[in-house]
Amino acid sequence: MKILMASSEAVPFAKTGGLADAVSALSLSLAKLGHEIAVVMPRFYSVDRLRLNRLEGAMGVPVGDGEVWCAVYKTALPGSTAKNPVTVYFIDHEIFFGREGIYGTPSEPDFLDNPRRFAFFSRAVFQLCRKISWYPDILHAHDWPSALVPVFLKYGERRGGFAHTKSVLTIHNLGYQGIYSKDNFPFLSLPWNIFYEAGFEDWNMMNFLKAGINSADKLNTVSPHYAEETKTQAHGFRLDTVLRYRSGDYLGILNGIDTDLWNPAHDLTIPKPYDVKDMSGKAQAKEALQKEFGLPIEPNIPLIGMISRLTEQKGVGELFGPGYGSAYSFCKNMKLQFVILGSGETWCEHEIMSLSSRLPNFAAKVGYNESLSHLIEAGSDFFLMPSRYEPCGLNQMYSLTYGTLPIVRRTGGLADTVENYNQDTGSGTGFMFDDLSPSAIYNTVGWAIWAYYNRKQHIEDMQTRGMKTDFSWKKSAGTYAAMYESLTKEH
Ligand code: ADP
Numbered sequence: 001m002k003i004l005m006a007s008s009e010a011v012p013f014a015k016t017g018g019l020a021d022a023v024s025a026l027s028l029s030l031a032k033l034g035h036e037i038a039v040v041m042p043r044f045y046s047v048d049r050l051r052l053n054r055l056e057g058a059m060g061v062p063v064g065d066g067e068v069w070c071a072v073y074k075t076a077l078p079g080s081t082a083k084n085p086v087t088v089y090f091i092d093h094e095i096f097f098g099r100e101g102i103y104g105t106p107s108e109p110d111f112l113d114n115p116r117r118f119a120f121f122s123r124a125v126f127q128l129c130r131k132i133s134w135y136p137d138i139l140h141a142h143d144w145p146s147a148l149v150p151v152f153l154k155y156g157e158r159r160g161g162f163a164h165t166k167s168v169l170t171i172h173n174l175g176y177q178g179i180y181s182k183d184n185f186p187f188l189s190l191p192w193n194i195f196y197e198a199g200f201e202d203w204n205m206m207n208f209l210k211a212g213i214n215s216a217d218k219l220n221t222v223s224p225h226y227a228e229e230t231k232t233q234a235h236g237f238r239l240d241t242v243l244r245y246r247s248g249d250y251l252g253i254l255n256g257i258d259t260d261l262w263n264p265a266h267d268l269t270i271p272k273p274y275d276v277k278d279m280s281g282k283a284q285a286k287e288a289l290q291k292e293f294g295l296p297i298e299p300n301i302p303l304i305g306m307i308s309r310l311t312e313q314k315g316v317g318e319l320f321g322p323g324y325g326s327a328y329s330f331c332k333n334m335k336l337q338f339v340i341l342g343s344g345e346t347w348c349e350h351e352i353m354s355l356s357s358r359l360p361n362f363a364a365k366v367g368y369n370e371s372l373s374h375l376i377e378a379g380s381d382f383f384l385m386p387s388r389y390e391p392c393g394l395n396q397m398y399s400l401t402y403g404t405l406p407i408v409r410r411t412g413g414l415a416d417t418v419e420n421y422n423q424d425t426g427s428g429t430g431f432m433f434d435d436l437s438p439s440a441i442y443n444t445v446g447w448a449i450w451a452y453y454n455r456k457q458h459i460e461d462m463q464t465r466g467m468k469t470d471f472s473w474k475k476s477a478g479t480y481a482a483m484y485e486s487l488t489k490e491h
Contacts, residue, residue, distance in 0.1 A: 001484055003030060004136040005039040006125045008118065008145035010088065012078055013047050014102055017309065018255065018394050019172045022222065023142055024077060025258045029477035031084040038136075040128055042097045042121050043073055043090035051075065052090060059131050061124045064187045068093065068120055072128060079260070089132075091124045103145075115180040115206070119188050122148035126157050135161035138484045140168045144178030147212025148188065154215040155194050166487040169216035171209070173391050174230050174237045175313060178208030199242065213242050217487055220251040220480075222392035223413030227252030235389055253480060254416055255392040256473030257401065262377075264402050264467075269374040274403075276467050282378060282403055289379030292372070293339045293363035302452040303337045304445070305380030305404065307373045307395055310344030310352070315386035315409065318438045320351045326438035328355060330445045331362045335453075339380070340364045341372055377402045381459075382431075382448050386441045390414050396430070400466030405459065406430035407448050409440075417471070421451065426458040429466045 005027055009020035023039065031037045043049070052073035060067040070093040080086035091097075096117045104110045111117065125146070129135050141149040150167035158165065185195055185206055199214035200206045213219060221227045229235035231244045243250055260266070264282070265275040271288050274281025283299060290297045308314045319327045331338055340352055343366055352364035365372070377383070383399035385408045392413035396406040400417070408414040410432045421428035431451075433444040451459055 001138060001481070001488065002036045002134070002136040003038075003138045003140055003484065004125070004129065005037070005140050005142070006122065006146040006149045007039065007041050007142040008102065008121070010039050010041055010077070013041065013088065013090075014044050016102055017173070018222075018392060019143055021258065021394060022170075022172065022255050022392075024079070025256060025473045026477060026480060027077060027086045028079050028084075029256070029473040030481060031080060031086045033477055033481055034084075035481065038087045038089060038134070039077060040089040040091065040125055042117070043092040044102055045098050045100060047090060049073060049092070055131065057131075059124070059127050061120060061127050062189055063116075063120050063123055064189060070124060072131065089128055091121055091128070093120065096120055115178070115184040115208070116187050118145040118178065118208070119148055119184070122146055122152060123189070125149055126152060126162070129161065133161075136165060137488050138166055138168060140170065141212060141216070142170050143172050144176055144209040144212070147178065147208045149212075150216035151190075151194075151198050151211045155190055155198060164488075166217040166484075166490070167215070168218045168220070168483065168487070169212045171213075171219065171221040171230070171391070174209075174221070174235075174239060175389070177210065177237065177239070179205050180208075182206040202238075210239055210242060213239065213246060216249075217490075218249050218251070218483055219243075219246055220253050220483065222253065222255045223416045224252035224254065225415040226389075226391045226412035229389070229412060251483065253476055253483070254413060255394065256476045257394055257397045257471045259401075259472045262374075262398050262401055264378055267374055267378065269371040270378040274378075276403075276464050279403065279463075285375060285378035286380070289339065289375050290337070292375065293365070295337050295339070295361065295363050298337075301335060301337055302381045302449050303339065303379065304382045304384050304407070305376040306338070306340040306342070306384045307376055308340070308342045308344075308385075310342045310348035312345075313388050313390075315388050315436055315441070316345070316348050318436055318441055319384075319386055320348055320355070321438075322351055324438055325351075326442040326445070327362070328359070329438075330442050331355075331359045334446060334449050336445075336449050337361045338363075338384075339376060341367070341369060341376060343367055377404055380404045381452060382407050384441075384445070385409070385414060386433075386436065387411055387414065388436055393417070397471040400429055400469055401471060403463035403467050405448065405462055405466065407444055408432055409436055410434050421447075421458070421462065423451065423455065423458070426455070426461055429462050429469070
């Protein structure tokens with residue numbers, strides 16, 4: 001099958017979160033299964049044109065009542081091979097994408113022209129196929145920035161080379177929907193009746209994701225548990241009714257992880273690789289981690305790690321909220337160490353640095369640091385993810401692979417990938433709680449620390465179980481391929 005992934009992010013070119021990892025890893029896995037895969041994304045300022053190959057000629061994209069001209073570049077997706085190639089196409093337009101930031105900057109988190117930038121990008125996807133005379137069986141869109149791809153396909157583009165093309169929309173995070181003033185609607189070059197028919201209308205605003213959900217031939221999100229949660233009022237971000245309406249076409253497919261990059265047996269960013277049979281490398285990583293964060297070097301003190309965007313979604317309010325967050329009290333009252341790497345909301349960045357200066361067993365680093373994130377996964381005993389919601393979550397899977405036991409809230413993909421500890425039988429792979437409250441986090445951290453000091457064998461068994469679990473993309477890619485096949489069989 002020919003599949004074109006339309007995404008605003010793909011590693012290593014542009015990344016703000018798990019979406020970027022998922023798009024590239026899924027593409028590589030599908031290519032290995034023998035499918036013909038290409039990715040199309042905007043050429044953001046950070047992607048160096050000199051490393052790409054330019055396609056000859058300019059490309060006109062119909063928007064509004066005119067046309068916007070752009071260039072197209074391409075390169076091979078790193079990790080792909082001549083036998084299983086994945087080509088990445090870049091839509092290059094100086095005014096829309098030649099700036100710092102993917103969706104915004106710290107001072108302007110959501111660029112004012114985002115509806116136009118991503119409407120242009122989504123329309124350009126069709127022009128690209130025409131330009132290279134390559135018409136996919138499946139157009140696979142990801143999240144709100146490319147959610148107009150299924151809309152354009154359904155309302156106007158399903159003709160010529162696209163006559164039999166089907167669309168899939170994957171929701172990586174329902175919290176971001178792309179809601180903008182409907183004044184932007186004429187830029188989409190769609191008649192106004194489609195504004196209502198495709199379900200753009202959202203309290204007199206224009207909702208990209210809602211229209212995408214209504215228009216895609218099949219939908220999925222990135223874990224079975226999150227698929228169920230999003231159909232409820234509590235987690236549906238006001239789109240639960242639309243998702244319930246489409247529930248016959250809506251699946252939950254768990255993301256995998258890149259097991260070449262995240263594998264303690266071959267990880268060159270940690271002091272010494274390790275595996276289930278010889279865990280000495282993990283002890284060395286712990287020492288290096290304590291050194292890196294300036295904590296006392298003690299092999300027998302439980303070390304909790306965390307790597308996170310510092311946003312409400314990740315439960316940072318309940319953890320670090322000044323005066324009520326639980327981190328201060330569990331660091332104060334328990335014999336443990338806690339390290340965190342993250343960036344995000346300013347109040348939280350300030351708070352973790354302030355806690356760092358006040359607590360001898362807590363250390364924080366603000367920023368984004370890929371190699372340090374590997375050391376945290378390898379060197380920690382526990383990994384904390386008290387997420388409010390988590391569509392899939394990658395860090396708990398990295399943790400399990402590195403023999404680091406997750407302490408997580410039972411939500412979304414966390415509920416699908418972590419099995420709660422049973423202290424009577426010793427079964428499980430991590431520690432779970434249900435309420436998102438400072439006391440639930442405090443108590444569950446306490447439970448994990450208790451097990452560390454009093455149930456050594458259970459901890460070791462849980463580590464082994466986690467490290468032996470297969471989180472590779474192979475299985476998920478097979479499920480995606482089956483979904484595509486069910487669609488192409490429809491005509
Ligand atoms: P989300 O996509 O909601 O941020 P995920 O767990 O799905 O959460 O994916 C986050 C990815 O980004 C992981 O690979 C994680 O390690 C990485 N990450 C997040 N913050 C940082 C950081 N400050 N430094 C390095 N990696 C980070």
